[in-house]
Amino acid sequence: MFELSQEGRVAVLTLCRPPVNAISEEWGDALLELLDDLDSREDWNVLHLRSSQKVFAAGADLAQIESWLDRPRPAEVLSAYIKRLQGVFARLESLSRITIAEIGGAALGGGLELALACDLRIAAHEAKIGLPEVGIGLIPGLGGTQRLTRLAGRGVASRMILTAEPVDGREALALGIVQWAVPRADLPAEAARIAQRIGSLPxxxxxxxxxxxxxxxxxxxxxxxxxxxxxxxxxxxxxxxxxxxxxxxxxxxxxxxxxxxx
Structure with missing residues (x-):
């Protein structure tokens, strides 16, 4: 589900759960273990999140969530899942190093919430960024309502969440959701440049x-x-x-x- 490598003082975490890096309970447990291990090391300054898939991450594992409908008290099961993943994203947010998300494709729902838990975000112009959960009768529950509102303001959060309409990377930059937006062809090199720049600092x-x-x-x-x-x-x-x-x-x-x- 993840590949971890290192380039100087930059730890590179690649999301690789085909086809869309769906966020499941098992995915969250694996990420939490990886973050705990990383935070115990002193050989890195920056965590650079990127994806090996066409998307960054397309959100929660809906097949897993649908399966809970046949279980007793499905609402409680979903609440427990939300609490579990909220803890994982809070762990990412609280890392004592700098984190940057490289968004080359779709970052939707939990995928955007993952990126919002990072300090910095860079997106391709062509990226698809949004919180579409209301469109399927749910809400962004992995911190999206809180982090997006703090980051970009109530107006932007209301637009993104209540319309369930995504924006591209250029508009995400204009709205303050990401800090940089570049053509997709330039994204890997520019994200690496920024990460290395920060990695060189004390x-x-x-x-x-x-x-x-x-x-x-x-x-x-x-x-x-x-x-x-x-x-x-x-x-x-x-x-x-x-x-x-x-x-x-x-x-x-x-x-x-x-x-x-x-």
């Missing part, structure tokens, strides 16, 4: 920055206090020491070379 600073961004909503004063507390501590890290010194030396060298000759 992990302590990335962790603190992610924590501070996540604290938005706690109030300005609380956020400012965290900036003082956590930001000050970064000065003591070897990464900050080395990079500040290197930056000053480089700046001094550049200034010296720009001095007019006597």
């Amino acid at each position: 992990l302590p600073a990335l962790r603190v920055a992610k924590e501070l961004i996540a604290s938005h909503g706690a109030g300005h004063e609380a956020g400012y206090a965290l900036e003082r507390e956590l930001g000050g501590g970064l000065l003591l890290t070897p990464e900050a020491n080395e990079r500040i010194t290197a930056f000053i030396r480089k700046s001094a060298t550049n200034l010296k070379t720009q001095e007019p000759k006597q």
Whole structure:
């Protein structure tokens, strides 16, 4: 269901459950185990999610959900499934590293909710992005109603959820659902470039920055206090020491070379 590889400080997680990377209970359990293992390692800064299929992920395993209709108390079974997968996506969201989703094809329902649990999203212009659950009599239950509203605002969330109509990558960018949109042919290289760029940055600073961004909503004063507390501590890290010194030396060298000759 997944393939994990590494390119420098970037862990690459490829979704490979043909044909559409349907999200089942077993899929969620496997992803949770993988995330727990990754979070115990210190050899990566970025998790890059991508797909080996034409789609990114087309949502919940509807065949599995349909089978629950014949079981006693199917509503309770569905609620338990939702709770289980909400926990998996919360685990992804809470990783102490940066996560980026590369959306080359359809990211629908739970597939989009998976991408919304990542810090960053890049989509192909041709991608199909949406939360169509209302169209089959359900709702986006894996965090979609909450994360999309926080990310893009109530108006965008209402449009996407209440109409059940998907948008392409360009419109998703305009709506603030993704941060980048490029032609499909350019997507793998651009997603890898962004991931490698972030992977080259100091992990302590990335962790603190992610924590501070996540604290938005706690109030300005609380956020400012965290900036003082956590930001000050970064000065003591070897990464900050080395990079500040290197930056000053480089700046001094550049200034010296720009001095007019006597």
